[in-house]
Amino acid sequence: MEICDRMKISQSTFAARRRALLEQLPVGSLALIAGAELATRNRDAEYPFRQHSDFYYLTGFNEPGSVLLLIPGREEGEVVLFCPPRDPQLEIWTGYRAGPEGCVERFGADQAFALTELDERLPLLLNGRKRLYYALGSDEALDSRVRGWLNSIRAKSRQGAEAPEELVLVDNLLHEMRLFKGPEELAVMREAARISGAAHTAAMRSCRPGGYEYQLEAAIQAHCISQGARFQAYSPIVGGGANGCILHYIENDAPLQDGELVLIDAGCELDCYASDITRTFPINGRFSAEQRALYELVLKANQACIDAAAPGVPWNAVHELSVRVLTEGLVELGLLQGEVEALIEAGAYTEFYMHRIGHWLGMDVHDVGNYKVGGEWRPLQPGMVMTIEPGLYVSPHNAKVEARWRGIGIRIEDNILITETGCEVLTAAAPKAVAEIEALMAQA
Numbered sequence: 026m027e028i029c030d031r032m033k034i035s036q037s038t039f040a041a042r043r044r045a046l047l048e049q050l051p052v053g054s055l056a057l058i059a060g061a062e063l064a065t066r067n068r069d070a071e072y073p074f075r076q077h078s079d080f081y082y083l084t085g086f087n088e089p090g091s092v093l094l095l096i097p098g099r100e101e102g103e104v105v106l107f108c109p110p111r112d113p114q115l116e117i118w119t120g121y122r123a124g125p126e127g128c129v130e131r132f133g134a135d136q137a138f139a140l141t142e143l144d145e146r147l148p149l150l151l152n153g154r155k156r157l158y159y160a161l162g163s164d165e166a167l168d169s170r171v172r173g174w175l176n177s178i179r180a181k182s183r184q185g186a187e188a189p190e191e192l193v194l195v196d197n198l199l200h201e202m203r204l205f206k207g208p209e210e211l212a213v214m215r216e217a218a219r220i221s222g223a224a225h226t227a228a229m230r231s232c233r234p235g236g237y238e239y240q241l242e243a244a245i246q247a248h249c250i251s252q253g254a255r256f257q258a259y260s261p262i263v264g265g266g267a268n269g270c271i272l273h274y275i276e277n278d279a280p281l282q283d284g285e286l287v288l289i290d291a292g293c294e295l296d297c298y299a300s301d302i303t304r305t306f307p308i309n310g311r312f313s314a315e316q317r318a319l320y321e322l323v324l325k326a327n328q329a330c331i332d333a334a335a336p337g338v339p340w341n342a343v344h345e346l347s348v349r350v351l352t353e354g355l356v357e358l359g360l361l362q363g364e365v366e367a368l369i370e371a372g373a374y375t376e377f378y379m380h381r382i383g384h385w386l387g388m389d390v391h392d393v394g395n396y397k398v399g400g401e402w403r404p405l406q407p408g409m410v411m412t413i414e415p416g417l418y419v420s421p422h423n424a425k426v427e428a429r430w431r432g433i434g435i436r437i438e439d440n441i442l443i444t445e446t447g448c449e450v451l452t453a454a455a456p457k458a459v460a461e462i463e464a465l466m467a468q469a
């Protein structure tokens with residue numbers, strides 16, 4: 026393995042992935058996988074560039090607008106890259122570009138061309154191929170260019186040109202590959218999770234009543250950036266008190282009140298691999314009786330699901346387990362009344378637990394890969410990485426429960442790798458036991 030000290034996927038792994046995809050493509054076909062475009066923020070300011078995960082998965086090439094073609098059995102080369110052209114004047118502003126030569130020398134392309142040649146070359150390359158593999162529907166502008174290339178071949182049919190007859194969504198092949206993580210990507214994901222776990226610990230240490238949610242966001246981001254993870258995998262959620270009940274709260278601008286909890290859902294990205302951690306802790310360092318009771322219940326569901334996650338267990342069984350543990354606990358605490366089976370059947374828990382137990386995790390935070398195969402929830406298999414993130418959210422407006430419970434929002438989210446025998450918790454570095462959190466915050 027040629028992993029460098031910054032935890033990056035090696036070029037030999039990108040090459041092996043291209044080879045694995047090529048082997049699934051019939052001779053006479055062509056797969057087109059496009060990179061992301063640079064997005065304008067306003068005028069000539071741009072959002073930070075993030076490469077498209079499918080494209081990066083196969084190339085490790087980080088320049089905007091690039092296009093990869095995989096053409097099995099093609100004599101002049103099976104791996105063709107289109108990239109931004111070299112332009113010394115522009116590079117003074119934008120930084121160094123690899124150019125076609127660099128794509129061949131350093132990114133494993135058999136042939137490479139400037140993007141300015143795409144419209145001219147694509148119809149020639151597509152001509153005579155029977156089947157096009159392409160992620161139709163992901164990018165309207167590119168869909169329309171692909172249509173243009175196909176039409177330009179059809180327009181030459183009397184001269185003997187032959188447009189592909191079949192279009193296959195390349196997503197299915199590629200996303201099934203991305204669902205199963207290999208040794209290098211697991212090393213990167215372990216490191217991303219370790220950095221994010223330490224970032225949550227730093228936020229716990231720095232938390233004070235009277236501070237602001239954005240100060241905890243700053244603690245998280247500062248730690249991640251200082252460790253080389255410059256980007257978060259998604260917008261961090263830092264919700265104090267009842268803001269913790271808003272599932273996608275990202276304002277992060279309210280004061281942190283003594284006596285309330287704060288929920289932080291934040292995870293960095295490392296070499297395009299995500300981590301996704303939630304921790305919830307008391308702003309003053311000590312859980313109240315109600316906070317502790319609900320927290321212990323969410324933790325029990327989190328631990329039960331982690332203990333249950335193993336090869337062969339259907340994806341949905343883990344979710345159903347979380348529903349059962351939480352419903353039983355809500356009945357014990359008096360937030361739900363009735364018989365557990367009937368409450369589960371009626372979905373009574375959805376008033377407090379309105380999302381699923383988790384999702385696949387990888388290059389995208391809500392990663393690719395099917396959850397059902399042939400109509401059945403798919404069994405977990407070694408190499409899959411997922412989140413376990415049960416939560417309870419008691420709306421501040423819920424008049425059906427005693428006032429003492431209202432406005433408490435708790436989620437505890439870990440990242441796990443399914444192994445041969447069970448699972449490995451990638452996020453173990455982030456404290457989650459009540460005693461551990463209280464001891465850590467008391468020392469700070």
Ligand code: GLY
Pocket residue numbers: 259290301384390414438
């Ligand atoms: N941070 C997004 C999620 O937990 O799914």
Ligand code: MN
Pocket residue numbers: 290291301302303438
């Ligand atoms: Mn999350």
Ligand code: MN
Pocket residue numbers: 301383384412414438
């Ligand atoms: Mn998540």
